[in-house]
Amino acid sequence: MSQIKLQNITKTYQVGEDALVAVQDVSLDIQSGDFISIVGHSGSGKTTLLSMIGGITTPTSGRISFEDTDLSAMGSDGLSEYRCRKIGFMFQFASLLPMLTVKENLLLPTMFVPEPERTYASKLDDKAAELLRSVGLLDKINAFPGQLSGGQQRRVAIARSFMNNPKLILADEPTGDLDEKTEQEMINFFKAMNRTEGITFVMVTHNSELARQTQRRLKMHQGSLQTLPSGE
Amino acid sequence: MPERFTLSSLAIRNLRRRPLRTTILIAALTLMVAALVFALSFVMRVNASIQLTSERLGADLLIVPTGARGAAEDILVESHARSFYMDKSIIERIRKVAGIDKLSHQTYLVSLIGMCCSVPESMVVAFNQETDFVVKPWLKNKLGRNLRKGEAIVGEESAFNISLGLVETETQLFGSPFKMVGVLDKTGSGLDTAIFISDDNIEDIIKNSDAKIKADQISVIFAKIKKGADAYKVMSEIENNIVEVDVVMRKDIGKSLLSALGDIRKIFYFTMILSTILSLFLVWAIFTAIANERTREVGIMRALGAKEGHVVKLFLFEVLVLGAIGSIAGIIVGTSLAVLLAKNFSILKNLPIDIGMLSRLLIAAAGLLFGTGICVLGALSPLNRLKKLEPLIAIKQE
Numbered sequence: 235m236s237q238i239k240l241q242n243i244t245k246t247y248q249v250g251e252d253a254l255v256a257v258q259d260v261s262l263d264i265q266s267g268d269f270i271s272i273v274g275h276s277g278s279g280k281t282t283l284l285s286m287i288g289g290i291t292t293p294t295s296g297r298i299s300f301e302d303t304d305l306s307a308m309g310s311d312g313l314s315e316y317r318c319r320k321i322g323f324m325f326q327f328a329s330l331l332p333m334l335t336v337k338e339n340l341l342l343p344t345m346f347v348p349e350p351e352r353t354y355a356s357k358l359d360d361k362a363a364e365l366l367r368s369v370g371l372l373d374k375i376n377a378f379p380g381q382l383s384g385g386q387q388r389r390v391a392i393a394r395s396f397m398n399n400p401k402l403i404l405a406d407e408p409t410g411d412l413d414e415k416t417e418q419e420m421i422n423f424f425k426a427m428n429r430t431e432g433i434t435f436v437m438v439t440h441n442s443e444l445a446r447q448t449q450r451r452l453k454m455h456q457g458s459l460q461t462l463p464s465g466e
Numbered sequence: 467m468p469e470r471f472t473l474s475s476l477a478i479r480n481l482r483r484r485p486l487r488t489t490i491l492i493a494a495l496t497l498m499v500a501a502l503v504f505a506l507s508f509v510m511r512v513n514a515s516i517q518l519t520s521e522r523l524g525a526d527l528l529i530v531p532t533g534a535r536g537a538a539e540d541i542l543v544e545s546h547a548r549s550f551y552m553d554k555s556i557i558e559r560i561r562k563v564a565g566i567d568k569l570s571h572q573t574y575l576v577s578l579i580g581m582c583c584s585v586p587e588s589m590v591v592a593f594n595q596e597t598d599f600v601v602k603p604w605l606k607n608k609l610g611r612n613l614r615k616g617e618a619i620v621g622e623e624s625a626f627n628i629s630l631g632l633v634e635t636e637t638q639l640f641g642s643p644f645k646m647v648g649v650l651d652k653t654g655s656g657l658d659t660a661i662f663i664s665d666d667n668i669e670d671i672i673k674n675s676d677a678k679i680k681a682d683q684i685s686v687i688f689a690k691i692k693k694g695a696d697a698y699k700v701m702s703e704i705e706n707n708i709v710e711v712d713v714v715m716r717k718d719i720g721k722s723l724l725s726a727l728g729d730i731r732k733i734f735y736f737t738m739i740l741s742t743i744l745s746l747f748l749v750w751a752i753f754t755a756i757a758n759e760r761t762r763e764v765g766i767m768r769a770l771g772a773k774e775g776h777v778v779k780l781f782l783f784e785v786l787v788l789g790a791i792g793s794i795a796g797i798i799v800g801t802s803l804a805v806l807l808a809k810n811f812s813i814l815k816n817l818p819i820d821i822g823m824l825s826r827l828l829i830a831a832a833g834l835l836f837g838t839g840i841c842v843l844g845a846l847s848p849l850n851r852l853k854k855l856e857p858l859i860a861i862k863q864e
């Protein structure tokens with residue numbers, strides 16, 4: 235069973251009179267534990283594709299299923315629970331809430347877990363600290379986002395996406411504003427999480443060096459998905 | 467165990483983000499609720515005072531000289547000192563009207579009591595002891611005999627009674643000494659501030675003072691009607707046959723005051739409606755601004771797993787905290803205003819009763835409900851739009 239299955243996904247945006255095709259007839263099977271990279275020019279539809287997989291927007295046509303459940307059948311609350319428990323988002327742009335500390339930003343997604351399944355607060359605190367240590371920002375645990383650099387904020391958002399033990403991480407240019415060394419550290423962290431926790435990764439990147447390190451390489455071009463030969 | 471980070475702590479954090487805007491919103495709510503609480507206190511007090519006065523009056527009809535209807539109500543409801551006169555012979559003419567059971571008459575005199583200090587103008591009521599059913603039922607301690615000449619009974623709140631703190635004392639009324647021999651229970655009417663003497667004294671008063679009153683003049687006739695008789699019929703019968711008098715029905719007592727107050731009440735209602743609409747608009751505008759400003763954040767939270775319900779809860783909590791703070795402040799301001807102004811507004815000062823604690827609590831509850839209700843109502847449409855927004859669209863919003 236595929237973890238994620240995309241069948242003939244198309245997404246068009248209505249821009250005035252015209253229909254803009256952002257994603258065109260994409261089919262894709264993702265297995266649990268995959269580490270997939272997606273490259274492609276800006277505007278080729280990468281963010282749109284990731285957003286549809288993560289259930290924050292719906293395809294115009296086609297079918298997306300997660301472990302054989304059709305996303306379109308989940309309903310608003312069902313989709314929220316899906317995002318909450320199965321998906322970890324790393325957004326392309328800054329996404330921390332400015333009025334919350336680093337630690338509170340990490341705890342934010344845990345508030346949306348239904349009450350009976352929620353972990354003890356103390357365990358969540360430990361988990362937040364642990365993840366912050368992994369991204370090298372434990373010393374900033376009580377800082378506010380405004381007191382951090384862009385790269386540091388990015389790493390906090392990376393740590394946040396693991397808080398609810400996701401099955402699938404959707405990373406949209408997660409290392410965009412990191413220096414090379416930190417970027418590699420983050421990729422190593424992802425690889426470790428992929429290996430030890432079995433978390434699936436779908437990562438959009440502009441860095442072909444990083445893409446080369448991944449198991450499966452895809453390329454978006456004008457809304458269409460192409461598979462790149464491995465080891466290119 | 468560390469304290470759990472919750473939606474409510476997030477809402478509080480949001481409230482602190484824009485202190486000026488939050489303050490403006492709370493201030494507007496405070497004003498609106500204060501206006502409501504003040505208006506309600508005022509209206510309830512007026513209504514209660516009028517009802518009490520008419521209930522306690524032992525008579526069904528009050529017969530006064532033509533044109534003195536308002537003055538009579540001033541005395542009973544507002545404790546103003548007034549005098550007006552008609553001829554005593556009218557009593558016998560009224561007695562002939564069908565349906566009349568008992569009649570008792572009184573004569574009102576206004577006097578500056580001859581004490582030291584600044585004792586205010588006081589109503590002196592000379593009542594007829596043989597027929598009385600209005601005054602004596604209120605005596606604190608039964609006298610067991612009729613008042614003699616030179617004896618007086620004081621109303622519960624009579625300035626005279628209060629300033630001296632005792633009863634067995636003498637004072638000068640219209641140039642003659644009077645001895646206080648009794649105190650009335652609180653009647654809750656304007657009579658509480660009056661002094662009562664027997665009408666035997668009138669002869670001496672005319673002789674010894676410059677009071678502008680002639681013998682055989684009276685001010686008011688109280689009438690009890692027979693069981694089963696129609697008060698309206700009796701009233702119109704009197705008014706049609708005896709042009710010299712006006713009749714006030716017990717339940718009409720305070721009507722002219724009521725209509726004057728009714729106009730003021732209308733102004734209060736109008737102000738209330740206006741300030742409600744304004745507050746509603748303000749809350750709506752502010753929450754529309756808040757919703758726009760936080761659209762991206764909401765999109766991010768939705769992407770992180772927040773349900774529509776979480777978004778609603780988060781904002782509703784914020785709205786309710788704002789509403790509660792504004793309302794409570796408004797209740798405090800409005801109640802203080804009502805209490806303070808009651809001492810300075812002559813129209814309020816002279817009302818015989820104040821509203822009780824229970825009424826105050828009810829008004830406060832109404833204020834709280836109203837203030838928070840306005841907040842929720844104003845926030846409803848922006849909140850609804852926000853929660854329905856597709857997360858991706860919300861995230862992309864700048």
Ligand SMILES: Nc1ncnc2c1ncn2[C@@H]1O[C@H](COP(=O)(O)OP(=O)(O)O)[C@@H](O)[C@H]1O
Pocket residue numbers: 247248249254255256274275276277278279280281282283454862
């Ligand atoms: N909300 C939108 N309305 C109209 N066009 C959009 C919208 N979002 C994205 N697009 C268009 O869809 C295409 C794909 O966008 P996107 O998925 O963000 O590309 P990428 O992430 O690869 O840069 C682009 O041409 C973009 O302009």
Ligand SMILES: [Mg+2]
Pocket residue numbers: 280281282326406
């Ligand atoms: Mg993109």
